[in-house]
Structures are given as structure tokens and as C-alpha cells.
Amino acid sequence: MITFALPTGRSLQTCVKILEGAGLPVEKLKEPGRNLVIEEGNMRYLLSKPSDVPVMVYYGAADLAVVGNDVIEEAGIALTELFDTGRGKCVMAVAGPPEAAQKFRAGGRSLMGLRVASKYTRIAEKTFEEWGVQIKLLKLNGSVELAPALGLSDCIFDIVQTGRTLKANGLMVIKETLPVSLRLVAGSGTIQMNWRSLSGVTDAIGKFVNGGAA
Amino acid sequence: MNRTPRGCSNIGGDGAAKLEYCRNRAMQLFAFYGYRPFSPAELQLVEDVWNNISAARARRLIAVNSPFGEPCVLRGDLTLSAVTYLASHFSDDERPLRISYADRVFSVPQPPRHNLEENQVGLELIGWESAGTDVEVLSLLFRTLDELSIKRSVVVLGDVSVLSKFFEGLAPEVKKSLILALCDGMLTEYRRLLAGSGASRERKKFLAALPELKGGLEIIDEAVSMLKNPAPLMPLKTLCDSLAKLGYGERLRIDLGFVRDLGYYSGPIFNAYSLDTGAALGGGGRYDELLTKFGMDGEAAGFGLNLKELASSCVDGSPKPQLMLWCGGSDPADALRYADGLYRKGISFELSWHNDREESLRIAGLRGYVRWADYAAKKLVLLETGETRDLTSEELEAF
Numbered sequence: 001m002i003t004f005a006l007p008t009g010r011s012l013q014t015c016v017k018i019l020e021g022a023g024l025p026v027e028k029l030k031e032p033g034r035n036l037v038i039e040e041g042n043m044r045y046l047l048s049k050p051s052d053v054p055v056m057v058y059y060g061a062a063d064l065a066v067v068g069n070d071v072i073e074e075a076g077i078a079l080t081e082l083f084d085t086g087r088g089k090c091v092m093a094v095a096g097p098p099e100a101a102q103k104f105r106a107g108g109r110s111l112m113g114l115r116v117a118s119k120y121t122r123i124a125e126k127t128f129e130e131w132g133v134q135i136k137l138l139k140l141n142g143s144v145e146l147a148p149a150l151g152l153s154d155c156i157f158d159i160v161q162t163g164r165t166l167k168a169n170g171l172m173v174i175k176e177t178l179p180v181s182l183r184l185v186a187g188s189g190t191i192q193m194n195w196r197s198l199s200g201v202t203d204a205i206g207k208f209v210n211g212g213a214a
Numbered sequence: 215m216n217r218t219p220r221g222c223s224n225i226g227g228d229g230a231a232k233l234e235y236c237r238n239r240a241m242q243l244f245a246f247y248g249y250r251p252f253s254p255a256e257l258q259l260v261e262d263v264w265n266n267i268s269a270a271r272a273r274r275l276i277a278v279n280s281p282f283g284e285p286c287v288l289r290g291d292l293t294l295s296a297v298t299y300l301a302s303h304f305s306d307d308e309r310p311l312r313i314s315y316a317d318r319v320f321s322v323p324q325p326p327r328h329n330l331e332e333n334q335v336g337l338e339l340i341g342w343e344s345a346g347t348d349v350e351v352l353s354l355l356f357r358t359l360d361e362l363s364i365k366r367s368v369v370v371l372g373d374v375s376v377l378s379k380f381f382e383g384l385a386p387e388v389k390k391s392l393i394l395a396l397c398d399g400m401l402t403e404y405r406r407l408l409a410g411s412g413a414s415r416e417r418k419k420f421l422a423a424l425p426e427l428k429g430g431l432e433i434i435d436e437a438v439s440m441l442k443n444p445a446p447l448m449p450l451k452t453l454c455d456s457l458a459k460l461g462y463g464e465r466l467r468i469d470l471g472f473v474r475d476l477g478y479y480s481g482p483i484f485n486a487y488s489l490d491t492g493a494a495l496g497g498g499g500r501y502d503e504l505l506t507k508f509g510m511d512g513e514a515a516g517f518g519l520n521l522k523e524l525a526s527s528c529v530d531g532s533p534k535p536q537l538m539l540w541c542g543g544s545d546p547a548d549a550l551r552y553a554d555g556l557y558r559k560g561i562s563f564e565l566s567w568h569n570d571r572e573e574s575l576r577i578a579g580l581r582g583y584v585r586w587a588d589y590a591a592k593k594l595v596l597l598e599t600g601e602t603r604d605l606t607s608e609e610l611e612a613f
Contacts, residue, residue, distance in 0.1 A: 054326075055326050058326060059326075059492075060491075060492035060493075075325060075326070076324070076325040077324075077325050077326055078324060078398070078399065079399060080399035080401065081399060081400050081401055081402050081403075082401055082402075083401070083402060084402040183402070187492075188399055189485075189487055189492060189493075189494050190492065191399075191428065192370040192428060192467065192469050192472070192485060192487070193368060193370065193467060193487050193489070193492070195426070195428035195429060195469075196428070196429045196430075199426065
């Protein structure tokens with residue numbers, strides 16, 4: 001039995017398509033209802049909040065997982081990334097109103113003390129550190145786009161997919177940073193101990209995401 | 215409220231007993247094989263550490279200033295402590311040196327962990343002995359796990375010198391990036407770098423397969439069949455053959471893409487895992503180049519095991535005392551003389567000085583004792599059944 005952790009929410013259906021494309025059993029997974037553990041064939045699927053997926057893999061509760069690299073980076077947990085599925089693509093970006101964009105254009109001192117709202121505080125801190133910019137970080141758990149309009153921040157640091165939410169809130173992408181997509185990951189210990197029992201599944205997923213037949 | 219600092223923990227009760235049991239069994243085993251205990255300083259000078267470990271590892275060191283104004287770190291690595299000590303305290307003709315240790319190491323935790331400290335037990339073999347070094351160290355690792363009844367365990371073996379030979383001829387920065395990608399487990403990045411590495415098609419094919427060459431001992435033969443010149447793999451094959459002869463073949467796994475992040479390994483490297491819990495129990499490897507940095511030649515290998523993980527995987531544990539001996543109201547000197555007699559008979563016990571017999575019995579029950587004895591009345595009570603017997607020599611012999 002191979003245990004696979006999958007993120008609930010908007011990524012789940014993309015994950016199901018990847019697994020189905022790789023020839024894995026997913027009938028029950030397509031309509032999980034309230035079940036958090038689903039067994040099909042020799043697969044056990046754990047449905048979990050995205051941010052909990054890396055921990056499950058790290059501690060070996062799941063052998064494999066498909067999860068966004070934004071989630072992995074934010075968790076700061078070292079996992080083995082087997083494949084970039086190329087699905088669920090979006091980008092981590094700094095966004096803000098025109099005044100914030102102006103500050104970025106001016107660069108240097110004008111960015112010092114910039115107030116940044118984000119769900120992804122760990123990645124935000126790392127990114128601005130790499131740019132040599134000291135910021136005041138505000139951790140928000142949702143509706144980050146509201147922060148500049150409410151005067152809570154100068155800009156936001158968030159995932160951008162279509163940009164429609166930004167536009168609706170009077171914000172624009174100022175700087176794109178980390179490309180994000182769903183990744184196939186495993187714990188390093190699991191990989192070292194059980195590679196041969198997992199490689200059939202990982203090969204099938206690899207072939208599917210790279211355009212080959214499963 | 216008595217609060218421990220974040221990232222630290224006090225260990226007591228059965229956990230501490232098991233930890234101590236594992237520590238003692240391992241250190242006794244090492245002593246039988248000629249390893250002498252070494253107790254390193256809690257602080258290491260920054261200058262001794264900084265350039266001898268990987269940058270990623272160095273960033274996790276916990277820096278402190280000693281009261282004498284010397285820049286130090288809390289000991290983050292016992293191997294480095296051992297090598298710096300040996301380099302400055304022993305002459306060449308005293309080698310090979312065998313040392314063992316059981317102590318704490320400190321580092322900034324990596325998520326999702328929070329602990330600043332780890333209890334390790336391990337050994338280092340440093341000197342000029344040939345092929346036996348790796349076999350001795352690895353077999354002692356297996357023996358330690360066996361001694362602690364962690365037989366459902368595996369050791370994953372790789373070799374960084376083999377890996378280095380596989381990448382030979384590539385541009386140094388490409389080679390470095392490829393190894394770093396393997397070390398970080400970023401296989402997507404590894405494949406991307408490989409595609410642009412300038413390696414021949416045939417070589418790319420082998421290097422692309424490298425991270426997947428993991429499994430039982432058959433992996434070495436598989437890799438040999440893929441290479442025009444399999445010579446670099448032969449020392450690893452010989453090592454595996456020796457370990458298989460010792461009966462450890464079934465518990466060996468090979469990972470030819472295995473890199474450890476400490477930055478000083480130069481030959482075979484290994485990790486040990488519990489198959490029951492999946493926990494990493496520890497690891498080690500060969501570090502000849504580290505010796506060179508400290509002005510010593512020869513081979514060096516060692517391992518460190520995480521004592522807390524050993525304790526939680528170990529089925530056995532420190533045996534509880536066999537008896538609670540109630541001496542309340544008796545002359546302490548007489549009671550202790552009697553207790554000395556028990557000790558000489560090999561009977562373990564805990565003394566109870568409580569004045570109230572019933573209270574002493576209650577505490578014995580609470581602590582899980584099976585036997586409770588009244589020293590003054592020379593009566594033995596079996597706590598599970600309540601049966602009372604005379605505390606005779608014959609009764610004690612039967613313990």
C-alpha cells in the first residue's frame with residue numbers, strides 16, 4: 001500500500017487529473033465527500049490542508065505527495081522533489097497600488113521600511129532579504145488584497161494566477177518572484193528505504209507529466 | 215511555573231531510563247572493541263568549525279561569546295570536536311585512534327522540528343589502517359542496533375568519492391551544482407542542470423538514472439552494467455561483500471545518489487533507519503579529507519546515532535528495581551547493611567523510608583513495583599495478588 005498525501009482545495013482536482021493520467025485508481029477520489037482517507041487499489045490517499053502536506057511527508061505518514069512548491073517553501077521543510085508536474089502554474093509576486101509600484105521603480109531607500117502583507121511570511125522575508133530590503137511584515141491569513149486599501153500595508157506578497165483579484169482591488173503586479181507549480185515530493189528517508197516499491201508510481205507520474213503515456 | 219527554554223527539553227522517567235540504557239549498552243560495546251571514551255568541550259571555537267563544514271550546516275550553528283571574549287559556537291558536531299582534539303593531543307605513531315562519545319550537540323532546528331539539542335552516541339576510528347576501517351565502523355553500527363534490539367533496521371550506503379568520479383570532467387561549477395541539487399533532493403533542478411551540462415549523451419543517460427539507483431545490493435551490479443568503466447564502484451562493492459559475509463546483506467540498502475550535507479565526507483557514507491517507525495537513527499561515513507585539513511594523513515570514519523530515536527525504537531529498556539524495601543522506623547545503618555547484602559546478591563531495589571507502611575505500599579504500587587518488602591518484619595508482599603511471604607534467602611534467590 002502506497003500512501004499519497006494530497007492538498008484539499010482548488011489544487012485537488014488538478015492532482016486527481018495527474019494521478020488519473022498516470023493510470024492510478026482515482027474513482028473514489030473524484031468524489032471524496034467528507035472522507036479524509038480514501039483507499040483505492042493499492043493506494044491510500046490522505047486529504048489534508050495544503051500547509052500540512054509537507055509535515056505528513058516529512059514524518060513518513062505519507063510516502064508521496066503532490067503539493068505546490070509555494071507550500072513547501074513556506075513550510076521550510078526539506079523534502080525530495082521528484083518531479084515538477086508543470087500543473088497548477090502560478091507565480092509568487094509583489095503586488096500593490098500604483099504608489100507602491102512607483103516606490104519599486106525608485107528602488108533603494110524608498111523601499112526601506114516597506115509594509116508588506118502576506119500569507120507567505122517565510123518566503124516574503126527571504127525574498128526581501130535577498131534584495132537587501134528591510135520590510136515590516138504583516139501576517140494575514142486571507143484576503144491579503146484588502147491590506148493596501150485599508151492602509152495596513154504598502155503592498156502585498158502573494159500568489160498570482162490570473163491577476164483578476166488584484167485588478168478588482170486596484171492592485172497590479174509589481175515584481176514576479178518564484179514560479180509556482182505542483183510538485184511530486186517524498187521524504188528523503190522514505191526514498192532511501194523504499195524507492196523500489198515507489199518507483200512504479202513515480203515513473204508513471206513522471207511519464208504523464210512529461211508528455212509520455214502512462 | 216518552571217519553564218524550559220524553547221527548543222530544549224528535560225528528559226525524565228522511563229524516557230531517561232531508556233536513554234541511559236541505550237547510552238550504556240552502546241558505550242560498553244564500543245569499549246569492548248577498543249574505543250576509548252572522549253568527553254568534548256561544550257563550546258567550539260568558531261575558527262575551528264567554520265571552514266570545515268558546509269555553509270548550510272555552518273548557518274545552523276548556535277554562536278555564543280565565551281565570558282573570555284572568544285567567538286564560539288555551542289558544539290554542533292562531535293566528529294569535528296574529536297578530530298581537533300586528536301590532531302593536537304596525539305602523535306603520529308599513536309595512531310590508529312579509536313574514540314567513542316555520548317554527548318549533546320546543538321544546532322538551529324530545521325522545520326518542522328523545534329529541538330535545539332540532540333543526544334548522540336557514536337564513535338570515530340582515525341588512523342592508517344586500510345580496508346578494515348569502513349567494515350569495522352559499519353559492522354559496529356549494525357552491532358549497536360542489534361545490541362539495542364533494533365533488528366528491524368536498515369543502513370543506507372552511498373559513496374561520495376564514487377559520485378565525484380561519476381561527475382569527473384564536467385565543469386567544476388556544473389559538478390558542484392549537480393551535487394548540491396542531489397544533496398538538497400531537488401531532482402527537477404538536477405535534471406535541468408544535467409540537460410545543460412555538456413556531458414555526452416551516454417553519460418547523461420547514466421547520470422539521469424543516478425538518483426534512482428537505490429535499492430538492495432543488486433543496485434551495484436545494475437550500475438556496473440551501465441558503465442564502461444565500473445572501477446570506481448569496486449571499493450563499495452567490496453565493502454558490501456564484507457558486510458554481507460557478516461550477515462548484514464539483507465539490512466543493507468544502496469543509494470548511489472546519496473550526498474550528506476556536512477561537507478566533510480570523502481568516501482562511503484551511510485544513514486541508519488528504523489523500519490518500524492521510519493525514523494532516521496543516525497549516520498556517518500568516511501572523512502579522510504577532514505584529517506588532511508588538520509594536518510593528519512590516513513583514513514577516518516565514524517558514526518553518530520540519535521539517542522532519543524534509539525531509545526524510542528529500542529524494545530528493551532533499563533530494568534526497574536525488582537523490589538521496594540520499606541525501612542520506615544528501622545535503624546538506617548542496619549537497613550542499609552541489609553540493602554548492601556541485596557546488592558551483593560545482584561538484587562536491585564529502592565529504599566522507602568516512609569514512616570507509614572500503607573503509604574509506602576501505595577507508592578510502590580504507583581511506581582509499578584511487583585514486590586514490596588518490610589525490612590523489619592522480614593515479610594515480602596507480592597503486590598499484584600496481595601500474597602505475603604517470609605523474606606527468606608530462598609525467596610530472594612528466586613528473584
